[in-house]
Amino acid sequence: MEWKIQTLRGQLVELGSAIRLLNQSGLDSATAQLLLSRKRAELEDLIERGRADARTAQVVRPQRG
Numbered sequence: 001m002e003w004k005i006q007t008l009r010g011q012l013v014e015l016g017s018a019i020r021l022l023n024q025s026g027l028d029s030a031t032a033q034l035l036l037s038r039k040r041a042e043l044e045d046l047i048e049r050g051r052a053d054a055r056t057a058q059v060v061r062p063q064r065g
Contacts, residue, residue, distance in 0.1 A: 005046055005050075008039055008042060008043040011039055015032055015035060015039065
């Protein structure tokens with residue numbers, strides 16, 4: 001999951017740069033902004049799922065027999 005998070009972070013940086021360039025050129029950046037929002041939401045979801053998995057792993061410990 002860590003590689004996916006790093007990939008999404010890289011994509012967010014690239015999209016942010018593309019949006020800035022589009023805005024500086026006076027072009028419409030709405031599509032890129034929408035994609036950026038979706039990628040941010042995907043990243044936040046992955047991070048939350050990772051935190052939830054970590055909490056579950058701490059709560060549910062294997063029994064020793």
